[in-house]
Amino acid sequence: MVQITRIVYDYVLPSDTEKILANTISPISYVITSLIIFWLLNYERRKGMFCSGLLFGFWLLVCLTIIPDVIDYSMDYHQGKKSIYVLREVIRVWLHAIFALGSFVTHCFAESYNFPALSADETPTVPELYRSFPSRITYWWVTPLIIRGYRKPLTEKDCWQLEISERAVNIVHRVQACFEGTASRAKSIAYEKTRNWNRNDTAERKKLENENQDLLKQLPSVEIKNPPARTRAPIIFWRALFRAYKGKLIAGGLMKVIHDVLQFSGPMILKQVLTFLTDPTAPGWLGLFYAALLGATVVCQTLFLQAYFHRQYVVGLRFRSAITALVYRKSLKLSSSAKQGTTVGEIVNLMSIDASRFGELTSYIHVLWSGPFQIVLALVLLYRQMQLAIIPGLLLLLLLIPMNLYLQRIQKKLTTKQMKLKDQRIKMMNEILNGIKVLKLYAWEQAFIRRINDVRERELKCLRQKAFLNAVSSAIWSFAPILVCIATFATYVFSSENNILTAEKAFVSLALFNLLRFPLVVFPSIINSIIEAHVSNKRIQTFLNNEEIDEAAVIKTAIDSEHNIIKIEDGSFQWSNTTNASVILKNINLKVRQGSLVAIVGSVSAGKSSILAALLGEMCKID
Incomplete structure (x- = not known):
């Protein structure tokens, strides 16, 4: 209404003030934006959203952008410019600010909802979805659980129930449907209908037995026939996982991009702060602005980083639940020939070790592309600061790449060998436990202990070699930023007498070198995790592609x-x-x-x- 009044006052009522096009576009665009906001608010309410993060961010930006207008027009009014136009603008911006602030405050709280009453043995679900947006991004909704855990040891009843989408039965159905695309989804729907029909079949059978035996002819019988041979497409496991949760992974990647950009904006703002300190003619408000901007950047960077990790950890838990459930289901459907080539130890390792590797990989998977992006961006900004003096540091980084690739190849071979030894050890342990009576009867304990220890020693040898290679790789990449920093500063100072290492260049360059440290240190461990996950993916994919019991062998007619x-x-x-x-x-x-x-x-x-x-x-x- 304030903006409509402004348009009417400027263009409908007679006025002596100059008509500027910007004064027309601004209120019209604001009116259109308000209509969109009202539609979005109504749409989200109908969808059952308790608090909108989009509207929260919009009103926050409106409150921040209205501050300069409030200060500007208020200062004009207090400095003696008390014309009708200035008075009208003061009233307008203050009404606008009050309305924006009120809308922002209302979006800091979630709408109330009358949840159904729970029984004494029921626990409520996770309150994350029906908490306000500020509570979600700051994880304030976890505070009651932390306080409860501080006061007494937490039990299962003290924890919340999982959301329906986070339960294993729904996760595995979603991943299962992505194995073969649309055909699998149609097959899943048909399976659900068949399962529901079979669930009701027992009750129907009892009812018919009580009413009339002749109606049993309508129920199915079992007949063994020879159906036509069917070919089964191989399962590409990692692709199915990505298709199931590609939206979550892409959203996490976007958060990582925003975090990286904000991370590199810190040294640039620091450069402006140092320039402000060396310039005595700069106004004081500019320093306050840079300080506030630097603090806001750090806060936003932290929020995006924590949101990224939270999302990736949730996806990792879903991957682990899906893998465990799929392997367990597959083990129940293996054909007799497939069971001969599969051991219990292998299945146990697939459900525990290999599933955990996929879950652990997701938290840092985006470093695979974010690491090179940060390295390139840091080198570009360093080039702007130090010019050609960064070439020795860049050559040093390039020399480390072939060495890292060689270490990765060895780690992959050791990981494959270690997993085979682990399967063999667990298989032997299961055989010993199953035949423990015979083993005790013939006093074969020491002989089997030696066999188990022999396999365990070979497995530990692989683990020691992997740990040594990982330590060497981590040490190389940990010292890399320091060596690059020394080489760059030394080259810059000794290359020319005109190159003076000022406080601005030194502090900004050190900040960029510190940003360069994280991707260089974490990148080798990510490569190692990817190698282990690649080996696990092959093992899981081979197991899931084993022959199953022919469901068409028993035909119901x-x-x-x-x-x-x-x-x-x-x-x-x-x-x-x-x-x-x-x-x-x-x-x-x-x-x-x-x-x-x-x-x-x-x-x-x-x-x-x-x-x-x-x-x-x-x-x-x-x-």
């Missing part, structure tokens, strides 16, 4: 006229799908009527258990 609920016609089965595998069951014919009691009798190794496995679809059918 309507019960025939003879009330046969299980039927096998001329069935031949083998445990492996290979050509040289022996046939275990040959030309089997079996019919089981509904409600009948059937006993399978035979000698040892006659195939009694094999028939049951064939009915469950765990054996391979042959023509």
